[in-house]
Amino acid sequence: MSKPKRAAQRWVCQACGAVSSGWFGKCPSCEAWNSIEQELPPPNPGERPAGSSVVVASTDAQTQVDSQPRRPCGLAEVDRVLGGGLVPGSVVLLGGPPGIGKSTLLLQASVGLARRTGIVLYASGEESIAQVGSRCARLAASHKNLLLMAEQRIEEVLAQATDRIRGAAGQPPLGAVIVDSVQTVYSTAQDGLPGNITQIRAVTSQLVAFAKHHGVPVVVVGHVTKDGQLAGPRLLEHLVDAVLSFEGDEERATRLLRATKNRFGSTQELGVFEMRGDGLREIANPSEAFLTHREAPAIGSCVTATLEGSRPLLLEVQALLAASFGNPRRTCVGVDPIRLAMLMAVLDRHAGLFVLDQDVFVNVVGGMRLSEPASDLAVLLAIASSHRRQPLAPGTIAFGEIGLTGELRPVPRSETRVQEAARLGLKRVILPAAPKQAARALKDSLDSLHLGASVELRFARSVAEAIELGFA
Structure with missing residues (x-):
């Protein structure tokens, strides 16, 4: 009996995502030093079970679209940039420099979703429940349908989300999942520390599969490097449906929300906010x-x-x-x-x-x-x-x-x-x-x-x- 073939080793650059067959001190693609690490191949999932995919005629696809309208979050400026609200089954990536107000924006949007669509699961990998809860109290963003959890294992986050998809007796269904941030969450099926290219790819793939299978919108936060680029491989931006950029100046209270990628709307819209002590305030008339x-x-x-x-x-x-x-x-x-x-x-x-x-x-x-x-x-x-x-x-x-x-x-x-x-x-x-x-x-x-x-x-x-x- 012949021995099973050993999977080929993959060495992946943590800066650009280039794959090579061996280790290099300097990446041949982006010329970054000491950025190549070994990536273990994923386990063989076996053959796909027959009949697991659904094929729909293009003439019937519009019926599914009409039956799942967009989910507005209550912040008109955010809904404007998204094109009217979150699309069911979509994955949105929100990026911005540290301290710009990404978590504040998401909490204010989460409580709006919780009031309108049902349960919103907010999973924080950076802060404890007490820290997130204190921010909710300061922003007046508390609601019984806004559920908080402090967890870094993506499998546990998705398990809690799956349990609330249909909703228990007397409970509304799951309306959205928010993960803050993708660089602090890891998958137990992969080796490596949270934030490396292997973990980011594994975590994002699981979130995309969950969103598409259950029709639940997912929002993830991405860190930004010193040069203003989203940390992690460019594959991260290709996997998601929309990429939002939250910008601002430390010397000014004005914050700008733009879409650099949006599969379901325009990328030309702009949302304008003002940062205050009690959170972000929408500026309906930016010209003034x-x-x-x-x-x-x-x-x-x-x-x-x-x-x-x-x-x-x-x-x-x-x-x-x-x-x-x-x-x-x-x-x-x-x-x-x-x-x-x-x-x-x-x-x-x-x-x-x-x-x-x-x-x-x-x-x-x-x-x-x-x-x-x-x-x-x-x-x-x-x-x-x-x-x-x-x-x-x-x-x-x-x-x-x-x-x-x-x-x-x-x-x-x-x-x-x-x-x-x-x-x-x-x-x-x-x-x-x-x-x-x-x-x-x-x-x-x-x-x-x-x-x-x-x-x-x-x-x-x-x-x-x-x-x-x-x-x-």
Whole structure:
């Protein structure tokens, strides 16, 4: 009788997840030192039992989707980023730097789910039940359907969740499972310490299998490294259905929630919160929070309208020019430095303002980032205002894409941007010239909202015209 074949040894890099047949001091893929560890092959599960899979026609799949609607968590900003709430059977990964408020956000979302959908099992591998309970009391996030457990074994967490899927007599069914965090939970079927690549893969695979089999949404927390990347292999992000990023600045109380991956919704939506002593407060109108209210216009400042998914945001762009001693510096916060260099070249060539020999500092107020080209015109006008040492006219807002030839190009959803500006009291809008039909449609939409008389639209075809209108 021949001996059974011995499984080949696998050596896995803990930094990038690359697999090799032997040990290396330096990973051939990511060149990280001393990051390769041996991974034991999983036991042979044997043959799959016949008839264990279910095949459904695509025409009948919609019926299953309609019978399992999304589960809102009660936080409108979180539901906005998710696309309306948690999808049954989905796995969501929430990442963010230490101390940003991930656990606070999840507890506030958990109590909202517990009030609406049923039992929420919150498993913490980092804190004791007393610690989590004290935070619940501080956040006023206690509910009889919110169950807490301090456990690091994933098998025990899933066993407790399975026991509550159907619910006991008089008990609601299981609505969601939250694991905080995936780097502190381990599987007894695998060797190694919690947080290594083998354990992360095993734990995440079990959570995904549980969510898909029982139709229960699962939310896991992921640690973030010093360079801002989610710790663990990239496989972790591929296994889950949605990846949320919770960002913020230690010097500000504002917190931003974004989706970098979402199989069931858009990745362009943005959730805005304010951190307070009693937890996170939703900011329903971020434009008012980001704009600086002044009695008189400031030199080097211009307001622009940008889009974050379906939401228009008004942000203030500030620019400062100073004499350069040596090589001119370009310092940007919230603006792409390459695009800034292009705008300065256009300003020099097509507007007659020579600014290439000066130090230029550009900042977006509130710690936000301007990524769409529609903010080009506001950045350029802020630089021109600082160069001329003259403020823009009061109540001015500008948006539009700038080409290398100095022309202004229309941007999408101008109507939404103008309406948001008028709602916040900005009455003078500088925007790219559009065809007559588009300009007439924009004015008609403002008239239908009774804003046509209060908003002055100034169309410009070139950079030179926009600067002339801005300071006229």
